[in-house]
Amino acid sequence: MIKQLHQLGTKLSFSQRRVLGNIAWLFTDRFLQMGLALFVGLWVARYLGPDRFGSLNYAMSFVSLFGIIASLGLDSIVVRDVVRYPDAKHEILGTAFLLKLIGGLVSIPAVIWVNSLLRPDEPMMQWLVAIVAVGGIFNAFNIISFWFQAQVNSKYSVIVRNTAYIMTCGIRIALISFEAPLIAFAVALLIEMILGGLGLLISYQWKERDFHRWSQSMQRARSLLRDSFPMIITGAVTVIYMRTDSVMLGQMANDRLVGLYAAVMKLAEMWYFVPGAITGTVFPLVIKLKEQNETLYYERAQQLFTLMAGLSYLVAIPISLFSSQLMFIFYGEDYVEGGNVLAIYVWAGLFVSLGVARGPWMVAGDLLNFRATAAAAGAVINVALNWVLIPRIGIMGATIATLISQCISCYLANAFHPKARELFIRQTKGIFLFGLPQLMHRFWRKGKLI
Template sequence: MKLPSIKGFDEEALKKYFKNTGMLLIGKVGSMGIKMLSSIAVANYLLSYGNGILTTSVAYVFLFAALAGLGLDQFVVKELHQFPDKRDHILGTAFFMKSFAGVLCIPLIYIAWLIYPLEGIEYAYIFLLSFMGIFQSFTIIDSYFQSEVKSKYIMQVQIIGNLVSALIKVALILTHSSITLFFVAYLLDVILLSIGYIITYNRKGRSIFTWKYEAKLTKKLLSLSWPLIISGIMVSIYMRIDQIMLKQLLGERGISEAGAYNTVVMFAEALNFVPVAIVSSLFPAILNARRDDKERYQKRLQNLYDLMVWMSLSFAIFITFASPLIYKLYKPEFLSAAPVLSVHVWGCAFVFLGVASGQYLIAENLGRLSFIRTGLGAITNIVLNLILIPKLGMMGTAIATVAAYFVSTFMVLLFKSTRKQGFMMLKSLFLVTAFQKLTKKN
């Protein structure tokens, strides 16, 4: 397919980014498809109560995942894009930082458990999952391939890793294994992906053993990423706190509700990979446009917002009507979650726009606003959960989540430096730019 030429734009570069995005999407679709099928099989095997124990434990540990990640990934992409000759120093420093944070999370999770344990769930499960942060340090390799616009290699790793993971879970189901082994399988998922990343990176003369730590670079990365660390923690809170609050506010019944609600989150989050895949792959092109042509930079951002809205609304409309059928095919035991999914899925419009505008904040060195926007989202989610869960159960969590996504995304309207981007997103959301384009064509 021949892509249209754009004044001031390198057509070969456009093809390169388009191909990378396509490969990344294929990889994400494949990975999410495999992961979803295996999650459905596990949920059907463990039923709502067992699945509630598993997913609530994962959500509890996930609250600390942002601390282990340090919000470094996009800044590493930016650094590698600007200073490719310092590859080993950038990757080595980032890896050391993420590994140290991953180790630090283990005692922090234990202290959190002493203060706020989850009744009905064994700490042994939490302890096992707490090691995930250490192995996730190797995801820094993903940032390297993003900077090189070669995400197809990561695609291959993710598909193979998720396929092996799915086969392991199917084997556990067929052998009627205990729930403990499913926790081991979750940890093994991260280990397998890390091994795949290392093998892929070590091809063509590259080696993780040439990575070098640089203290000066550590200070630079921390000074840039600390707002995103806080932001990531806030994101973790308002993306995962729902299941924990369901369990705590509704008591024993809450475990089963959390298990059913997890199927909603699973379907909704399967959609949320789309903006991440597209925006992550196009981030280098956005940076190039900002450097070379400010007007083209703004046009690309507006087009990106338009694309996010069209895709998210298409998904939301389809799933709203299809959710009862999805759950009838899925498992009747979880059918009560169908209307919850129909509400929850509308939050993806704000998620898609939030992911896109997040790249703008990074490009403009406005990362400090990221933790403000996600902080407001987290507060909104927690407050609304406290009000709505006792009255509406898991439907209350869905309403709270959609509201939190909206507040987080459009918080940019409150600040002069980002207000223009907020209006651009509103124009996309209300299809103003879409009608303008149609009018121009006619």
């Protein structure tokens, strides 16, 4: 086995080793955080109980609905532009940073005001939302992560994120030990955002030493906002159908159900970093491939869709079979009733991974407007189904709404657009694991997955 792995390593080109190395760093990032989440995050959930845990997650979900104001949909656009126009790096990063900083500042009063209208008689909830919302300012520093991603060199952002996460995990353990109130855990989340943002700035300055050269341009700002507008719409509606379930459960039912739903989501979505890490790493390569070889461009899409579907099945099948046991093991008896919900919710991961995997091809193929339309359709369907199903079947209604809306937005919608239909066909083949044996043979013999 060791000899085969050594032979595999010698067959990889420099660019292939760089891609796999970047994926390895991203996997290390998520595995470390996943391990800490199992220990600390579940401890927090047990300590707070479904009611208080639900209140904290309601605040986080509510703030995330306004997060698109802070991000402005610039993530993929920044990666694309610094790959295409490396000489304009300082202007792109500086302008995007300023735009995201302004967006973060604007979002704070907006989220506080809307929450005060929806839950006027709950001062604790208003404090929780306000504290979490302040963290949106520091999301502006995430622009540095996109730079490292564009360079296929994510180890610096990984080190920063994990350092911040480990430190705040220590804070959370101390809070549990001293039986701290709920609001202290919201403050710990804010501290994590602050440490992560400042850490990214320090790591960038240590690596590049040119933060002082960042500049802003009105022309560049207009260009970024124009190109990112479809992503703003996509991001907004994606957040709606990913997080509106929790908000609507809190408004139409109670925070206890929000706590159960949040616990289910954390288990079901724990592996979502995998499609994101793989797709984010190959993103710059796809942009280049579009201009060089159209046939190979779609072949790589097929390989990625097949890989994502296979990974989804490896996760969803065992979790569905042992959902109640997993809820008891991880969260305790208070959360066991979420087992049936987990058995269904976990299958949304199949469509989420296919949707994430199509992202680079959507950007490279100028399908961002369609992607926004598909996401909007998914959001509308999600809200409508929640509105109908939550009063009738409670938390299970929110779960069914999520599964259906993800299927439509990430998969079925592609069949209705001429330029996206090829992706739909390849997604469908991926669901049936088309070419999986050849894909695994290709990786083992040549060291290439895509």
